[in-house]
Amino acid sequence: MDEKNFDRRSFFRMAVTAAVIVPVALKSIGKAEAAPAASCPTTPPAGKPMAIVGQGMAKGLEYTDDGKSSTNAKHKPGQNCANCKYFNDKKGEGGYAPCTMMGMKWVTNCGWCKSYAAR
Helix, strand or coil, rough: CCHHHHHHHHHHHHHHHHHHHHHHHHHHCCCCCHHHHCCCCCCCCCCCCCCCCCCCCHHHCEECCCCHHHCCCCCCCCCCHHEECCCHHHHHHEEEEECCCCCEEEECCECCCCCCCCC
């Protein structure tokens, strides 16, 4: 009987440990930083409404075409539009895509603004 109790206890210890470790491991995998953009595009797609640095919503959100050049205290290394949840890369082309925070104006994947939120 001692052997059955030991096996049962071992099983429950392992189950509780797994119940704690697995969600933590999955959460850390999900938060892995997205790869930085390979290169900053230089030619915006034709006919798309572009966010222009220093004008309109881009000015209010302190948008910059190159996140590395941001002087905003909120900016952290590795943050850019390419790994922001508001960057609609599925609708994008050539390193540009519409941004929800910019009123669906197109921004570069290398850009950054103070509304940045990690995916």
